[in-house]
Amino acid sequence: MNQFEFTVSEEQAQTRVDKLLTELMDDVSRSQIQLWIKEGHVTLNNESVKSNYKVEEADHLTVTIPEAVELEAVAEDIPLDVVYEDEDVIVINKPRGMVVHPAPGHPNGTLVNALLHHCSDLPGINGVIRPGIVHRIDKDTSGLLMVAKNDKAHESLVDQLKAKTTKRLYQTIVHGVIPHEHGTVDAPIGRDKRDRQSMAVTDDNGREAVTHFTVIETFEKYSYITCQLETGRTHQIRVHMKYIGHPVAGDPKYGPKKTLDIKGQALHASVLGFTHPRTGEEMVFEAPMPEDMKVLLKKLQDSR
Template identity: 90%
Template structure:
C-alpha cells in the first residue's frame, strides 16, 4: 500500500477535502478521491471524514491507496486534434483536462487510449501503458506532444530530447509584473521533501533544470510570457515560475488560492520542433492558444 500524508497550509484553508486531494495527488480523479473517502482510505486527524469537509490549517490528512499496478490500456474512440502524422511520428494538440497515459484513478479517457484506437500498431512501442509516448505534459496543460509510431522513431525522438535539440515553447500567464524582458531560471528540481506529490527546487537529489522566458505583455497584476524548455523535468515551468515569485495563473498546486479562473493552469505548449527520425527534415509545429486562455488574455488586455 502507498501512504500519503499532507498537513493543511494557510492558503489551503476552507477548501473541500476532496478537491484539495484531487489537486495534491496527480492523475487521480475527484470521483476516485470521493470513493476513497467513502471506504475510509482517507483519514482526517486519524478519523474518517466526509467529502464536503472544508479543511482547517494544520489538519493532518492521511491517504492509503493500493499499490499502482500495470494497467492494460484499451483502445477508445476519442477524437484527437492531429497536427501532423506520417508512418513514423504523430503530433497531437492535447486539450486541457486530458491525462496522457492511464494510471490508478484514470484507467481510461487518456491520450494513450485515444492513440491506441487511432494507431493500432502502437502497443509494441515503449511498453503497455506508454505506447509511443516520448514526453508528456500535465493533465491541465494543453498543447503539442510528439508520439513515435515505431521503435526507430522512438529511439530518435528520445535521443533528441536528451541532447536538448528539440524546441518546446510554452505560452503562459503568470502572477505579478516581471520587470525585465528576458530571463533564465537555472535551478535543480526534485521531489518536495515536505510533500512527495509535488516537485520543488532542491539541491538534495534535484536534477538540473533550465527554463528561458520572454515577457510579451504586462498587466496590473499579471504577465504574459513564453517559456522555452532546455530540460524537461516534471512540472518544470510551474515550479520554476513559483521559485522566482511568479507562479502560473490558475495553478492549483503551485499557485496562490486567489487567481484567475481557468479551471487549471494557464499554460499551453504552443510550439514543438524536432528532426524527423527518418528523413532528417527539421519540423516545426504551432498550436493556437485554447479558447478559454485566449479569452482570459483578452480580458487582461482590455482591462488596461
C-alpha cells in the same frame, strides 16, 4: 513482494505514522502510504494501524509493498486534434483536462486510450501503459505532444530530448509584473520532501532544470510570457515560475487561490520542433492558444 522494516527512534516519536513513512521511503507519496495502511500492508508491532496514529520510541513498523498491478490500456474512440501524422510520428494538440496515459485514478479517457484507437500498432517500448509516448504535458496544460509510431522513431525522438535539440515553447500567464524582458531559471528540480506529490527546487535530490522566458506583455498584476524548455522535468515551468515569485495563473498546486478564472493552469505548449527520425528534416509545429486563455488575455488587455 518487497518488505521494509523500521524501528522508531527517540527523535521520530510522536510523529504520525503516515508522515513518518513518507519521510523514510523515497519516492512514495503520502496518499500511497495511506492507501497501503488502509489495505493492511502496514503493521505496527505486528498489528494493524491507522494513518493518524502517533508512533512511540521503539515501535516496530513493517511495510509490505504489494505487487504492482499492470493497468491495461484499452483503445477508446476519443476525438484527437491531429496536427501532423506520417508512418513514423504523430503530433497531437492535447486539450486541457486530458491525462496523457492511464494511471490509478485515470484508467481511461486518456491520450493513450485515444491513440490506441487511432493507431492500432503503436510500439510497446514504454510498456503497455504508454505506447509510443515520448514526453508528457500535465493534465491541465494544453498543447503539442509528439508520439512515436515505431520503435526506431521512438529511440530517435528520445535521443533528441536527451540531447536538448528539440524545441518546446510554451505560452503562459503568470502572477505579478516581471520587470525585465528576458530571463533564465537554472535551478534543480526534485520531489518536494514536504509534499511527495509535488515537485520543488531542491539541491538535495534535484536534477538539472533550465527554463528560458521572454516577457511579451505586462498588466497591473499579471504578465504574459513565453517559456522555452532546455530540460523537461516534471512540472518544470510551474515550479520554476513559482520559485522566482511569479506562479502560473490558475495553477491549483503551485499558485495562489486568488487567481484568474480558468479551469487549470494558463499554460499552453504552443510550439514543438524536432528532426524527423527517418528523413532528417527539421520540423516545427504550432498550435493556437486555447479559447479560454485567449479570453483571459483579452480581458487583461481591455482592463488597462
